[in-house]
Amino acid sequence: MDTYAVVGNPVTHSKSPFIHARFAQQTGKIMHYIPLLAPLDGFRQTVLDFRKNGGKGMNITVPFKFEAYALATRLTDRARAAHAVNTFRFEAEEEILGDNTDGVGLVRDIEINLNFPLAGKQILLMGAGGAASGVILPLLQQQPCLLAIANRTPEKAVILQQQFASHGPIAAGSYQDFAGQRFDLVINATSASLHNELPPIPPDLFHGTALAYDMLYSSRLTPFLELARAEGVEHLADGAGMLVEQAAESFLLWHGIRPETRIVISQLRDELRRHAP
């Protein structure tokens, strides 16, 4: 049976195995999809061992998306633009195709599932890691009025700004640099929620914000979404829809079929509720 995996550290929280099992059921594909914990200094070896043992493809999660970019021997255009990879397809002659499906997953979730058009909007993206860099180009392609990137280490946000400056209006800095500005959409692409922490968000940042979006998914509100709610943001969303949409795009790359996502998003929400702590 063909085997696929999600590799990360941590990885036990990942619902990718659940989602791919639903996609396989829906499309009649016979496949096995497992979580794979890689040591922080052992990503490359973990991937190569998995492929040697017959693995066909992988999803890559926190914190390995930049290392995955470096390990790929061939890249899709969107992965090359992102400098980050979340999907591998193992090919003949030791080739590893690297793709990035995070951006298309996020944009589909926001524009289609949440019915929130991005054109003309002021967007604040928090974080400058693998997830953030994967979504910048697809967000800019929707023609927002501004895409601002705030990061705890502002230098990393500035590097992303320089990388994507030719694709649209983009600003970068520390969280404090954006205090007092109004954003229609605030996206948390940091891994702070994974550790139940909050990025250093300045007071009143959510003033005028219509949608707060946390890429992390959970059965309850993350600290970021709690704060957004307390500051009066009407629409709150976690990353469950993005996760399913990016997974569907990976499934398409591996199997040539795009599965239905809405039903799987609702199955994932039920699953998260069932396993709520």
Ligand SMILES: NC(=O)c1ccc[n+]([C@@H]2O[C@H](COP(=O)([O-])OP(=O)(O)OC[C@H]3O[C@@H](n4cnc5c(N)ncnc54)[C@H](OP(=O)(O)O)[C@@H]3O)[C@@H](O)[C@H]2O)c1
């Ligand atoms: N729903 C989905 O489909 C989906 C897809 C992709 C990722 N994600 C989620 O997105 C998150 C980020 O993933 P990643 O791959 O980008 O991770 P990453 O490459 O390790 O980057 C982590 C980012 O978070 C920032 N950060 C970490 N802890 C922080 C804190 N306490 N306060 C402020 N900033 C903090 C880091 O800032 P510094 O640069 O200053 O260290 C960096 O910008 C994870 O929670 C992941 O689960 C979800």
